[in-house]
Amino acid sequence: MNAVSNLLGTLFQRREAGIVVMIVLLVAAVGIIQPRFLSLETLRIVMLAIPLIMIAAMGQMMVLVARHVDLSIGSILGFSAIVAGMMFRDLPDWPVLVGVLVAVALGGALGLLNGLLVTIFKLPSIIVTLGTLSLYRGFVFLVSNSRQVDPQFIPKSLIQMSQTSPFIGIPWIVIIAFIVALLTYFFLDHTRLGRQIYAMGSNPVAAPLRGIRVVPVTLLVFTISGALAGLTGVIYASRFGYVNPGITGVGFEFTVIAAVVIGGVSINGGVGTVLGTVLGVILLGTVNVALPILGVSAFWQDAIYGTVIIVALLIDRSVRQRGIKALSGARSNA
Amino acid sequence: MNSTEATTTSTVRDAAAARPRWQVLLIRPETMTLALLIGAIIVASNLSPFFSDLGFILESSTYYIEYALVALVLTLVIISGEIDLSPAAMMALSACVFAWCYQAGVPIELSMAASLVAGILMGLVNGILVIRFQLPSIIVTIGTLTLYRGLAQVLAGDRSIGKFPKWFNGIDYRLVFDVPVPVILFIVASIVLALVLGTTVVGRQIYQIGTSEVAARHAGIRVRRIKTGLFVLMGIVSSIAGLLTASRLASVRYDMATGGELQMVLMVMLGGTYIFGGRGTILGTFLASWLLVIIATGMTVANIAVTSQLIVMGLLLIVSIIATNAIYARTQR
């Protein structure tokens, strides 16, 4: 199929190849120091570490490509998770799917609100979403009365999504995450609307001149990001078996941003691939799993995320600079 | 073309008429902050008789004053066209450095100095990444905020470090002329920074850099030096705020001041500083800090849960940028 050959083609040409090399080197290095790292069990843990970040990363990537950022996804995740959790607890007769759909819809609504604030008032998304990060977290405490949804209330069928597998031991939630990634890929790379998101991020001033309706497209991007964060909320409940208003999703935005920028998505908009983002998530997930096996304290995790974000920014810059140098021969005087 | 006739007719075309002075003075975001502050005081006094007692307000302000102190410097950073989201993490890490040194047997004075050095270094790292490597400060400081907070965690684990000597603890209860020491510090810092920003060349140049960095460079303003200096100053003031917090709580944990960056940005925005740089005043941030103190204390007195206060803070941040933007859009042609 054409898409597959496209996928393979990009793999060997670009940034993505570098991430693959880094993952391989990391696995090899950790495997040499601690041979028990190279086991099926590790693979399973890595796989389970991936879906949460991956689903949200697809949304964040879209937002970054559109030259915005969404800092509120952790709070959106928390809000969707707590509402779904409360539905599971208080309305146990309702189908689980209703809870899932409500979580996604609520996430989408909060994302849309971000988009509206950004587009109507022409405000920088980073400040708006810093505000809604706080606002939405406040909603979480408000609706839940600051009470946790305890494990016994999370439906068995939902928890089983993280534990059972339809084939060769790959858990359901991993499969869901990859389906989301695949859909994102087709949307961004193979639909006109998807390409308009890239165009808008690449040159926001020119976009309206080419008939791109910047406002609706921006709203859509934020809504998708919110909806995916909402979906991540349900996956969270499935994976961890509880929802806590003060814990669920707190600081999650930084993990996701780290994964996305490692994946080569530019904070300057217009650049980024689904494949790169997926690899970024896998690299981050592998690091996460490797740390305890190497005997590194879990306390190092945030410090490493921070370092990774900064290093990724520096790499992004040097790549861009090389691009500029290559151009400078033909540069205009202006 | 030198005839008077040509000159008078061309005046219409060459320059739009200047705005009346009263408009320049009154239609500005700080007016909004002041009005809100007065309103908040009136509402709060009706809510609880405590609010007519200045002593009560001062006592309850010490938690916010630590952020407000940092917000003063953050005002300068935002006017210069940058932003720093890492100060709360810098507070935590520098305080952890202090506590870790003290616990390791370093004399407390030296531990405090180490905390200041840590602050300077962290600010310098931010400055170098933003200025030398020309990365956008907003995303860089998200990275360093994660890094610094992470390092604090590495240093302190999840313990709380305390048992400082008696004289170090409880600075918020030490009074000078009935005013807690941190508040005095805040007021003095406000006056000094307001003078720097309003009357000196450096202050003027901070506005010019924020208005147009390219033009500032062309005019011979040492943009890099000033901006780096501001980031380092952020580190220093964050370190001081971290020490004040450590003294108030008599202990240090890695999660000190979690979410503080939101409060600080909120104070600056609420004070009418323009998010895109070039405009803003220390007076605005000063007023906004007290506004926040009144609102937060008022909510506590009115028995509104701390967690719901998140909603108020988030809303305030969004509303204040919208209002400030609107005012600047009105006055800018």
Next chain:
Amino acid sequence: MHANITTETGAPLMSARGITKQFAGIEVLRNVDLNLMRGEIHALLGENGAGKSTFAKILAGVYRPTRGTLMLNGSPVEVSSPIAAQKLGITLIHQEPISFPDLSVAENLVLGRTDGALLGRVPWAQMTRDANALMDLLGVRIDVTKPMRGLSIADQQMVEIARALASDSRLIIMDEPTAPLTPKEVETLFKIARRLRDEGRTIVFISHRLEEVRALCDRVTIFRDGDKVETVATDALTDADIIRLMIGRSLKEYLHKTGSTIGEVALKVENLTLPGFFADVSFEVRKGEIVGLGGLVGAGRTDVARAIFGVAPAASGRVAVNGKEVTISEPSDAIALGLAFVPEDRATAGIFRTLSVEQNITAAIPKRIAPNGVIRRALEKALASDSVKKLRIRLASLRQPIGELSGGNQQKAILARWLLTDPSVLILDEPTRGIDIGVKAEFYDMIGELAASGRAILLISSELPELLALCDRVLVMSEGRLTANLSRTEATQESVMHAAVPKTARQTVGVAA
């Protein structure tokens, strides 16, 4: 030869009737009537600010006229947006091509086409095929799967033209398309333009270069100060006629060089090199001398100026000021040495738009207005108002934001800023761009006076008459290298242009690192 259209026979494709445009109450276009015929190449000529670009943008839906109507094929049309224009078959090719640098050439070609559903699949293979076919049609070699980012300006322009072809436009407007092109590329462009005309399309061509207009255009319309002055067949006018119509009087009337005594070397530059921008640039400017620096846009002139002034320092080479070798790594170093630089891009590199005129004028003399760090307001005000009087800056108040002044007065304020530093060397980069003709004359006088007072002046200008009339010597750059050093008598339109035009043999040298 094709029967060129020189008179208006038959029905015009597009007619403008009474088009007037105001910006913030200022009329920049007054009552313009104009017919654009099928199968003609129509030049719009005029000085900067004469209204020709505004008119072009109204045709293309970028601006909407304040009054007046546009008729397409005899019936009135609303060109309400660039998209509406495109649907009507009107394409504007901007001076600086608008593109999406991260997207491929092929994508840039189809972006904005409104056919097909938003969620419809992107026909990648088809798109690439179509794009390649267009490139073949234009006879250019561009890899259409590569991102736009890597393309030269000329190639980007070709992509824009291809886009106009792809959307089957009947009216194609080219806004100074030749400015960044080499002669060979210009030739290709002209060939394509003629072919499009022969197919019956209409082309509007905006340029400053008379010889190009002569070579390509059937008719010209001349604008001056917002008015349409005349529309005539190109052959019916001499160059002198055109210039006279453009500026309303002959050049000699306002261009003059006051004789000044030329002294010692004030600025000496040796082997200045910045890979990718310019190489081996050496020259000197003496006290009291006005040295012009000519060349095509993109030849590296501004980069040399920026390097001397420390905005983007050179990688190697020597600079000496007043006989002493110096290192300049920041503009502040340059200012301390007595250099001043009026940048080309006034809006971003010159003014502080929202700050007061006063602050703008005193921005480069912090030590004078604040000897001990604290600003002395009275002193500052006195210095600023003194400058305002001397340079005849027209304003309502010293405290009003400089953004409220006209372009010419903004530029005077920037010049005032530098005069306050009492510079010995002044670098002026396109100082009269976008300035009213009256103020322009004042600038020429001032430049002359500055030289007469013993300052060394390096004048970068793309306007040949300006260089020829004002300068004692004219340097010419082409592709990052100095290609001529002409004395006042040697410098003519021809000799400067000859040196400015890149030679094939030299083509790669300037870019090589």
